[in-house]
Amino acid sequence: IPIPVSVSFIYCFIKLCLVSIPCMLLSTVHDRDLEEDIEADTSGDVRRLLTLLLEGNRDESYEVDEALAEQDAVSLFEAGEDCFGTDESTFSFILATRNYLQLQVTFKAYEAISGTEILDAIDKEISGTLKDCYTALVRCAKNPQLYFARKLNAAMKGAGTDEDTLIRTIVCRSEIDLETIKDMYLEKYDVSLKDAISSECGGDFKRLLLAILH
Structure with missing residues (x-):
């Protein structure tokens, strides 16, 4: 499995307080540094997404802000389906920092605004390894x-x-x-x-x- 897909899988279930564990295990067991691997083996939007995940800034609360969900849904729509090209930085920031309950409400708001399910939008707007990472993060957040x-x-x-x-x-x-x-x-x-x-x-x-x- 290419490193980006593997890392996105790991970070789907590593909690904020344990964000250093995959780094520590990789260093101890394989004598490798996760940050160095990301720097060496990835580039562009994939590297930026994995760096966001590695920073461990995801909100781990169970609070949901309906207004923020609407705002994020609009931002995702404007960054993807509603523009020429795709602003991947918006997708990466929201998927890497919002708590899972917040993301679930955001995905519902996105579908109400765009008429498209978020996974279908990602499939249409994103490609390659970045699409694999986004898909893993969305599926993990939803269920x-x-x-x-x-x-x-x-x-x-x-x-x-x-x-x-x-x-x-x-x-x-x-x-x-x-x-x-x-x-x-x-x-x-x-x-x-x-x-x-x-x-x-x-x-x-x-x-x-x-x-x-x-």
Whole structure:
């Protein structure tokens, strides 16, 4: 996975108070610096988005400002569908700094203003890695548990298994909302997460994941 997509995935569930953890783990385990990797491996709007995420300035409250949501929805519309070209800086700032409840209200206001769902607008207006990052951030903001259920399913589809995504997601969500993710997985795919892992994984790795799931 290219580094921008991987980093956007990580920051979908790293809390503000833990923003230094991915940097610390990358440095300790892989002898690499996340900030240096971003500087070396990305550029332009992708680098600016990841830098915003790395700064950890997302509002982590549960407060919703309806007026701000309307204002942000208008700003997003004017930065995308309502202009020639796209002002990516507006999208990046709003997606990287507003709390998730605020973003949910903003997305509804955006659809009311534009007649277009925010993911469809991003698909039409943005391309490449930046679109992948925005899509991950929007999906996580709209329904984090569904987002992670999809990530887990994708990690087990096709030939081979993405063990890194499986262990990272299950461990990081184990004390947050793993039970809800399990329910969401069953609802969406008509198979329990436990049965899916039992079918797709093996050996000590399977036993480890199943132990965490219990």
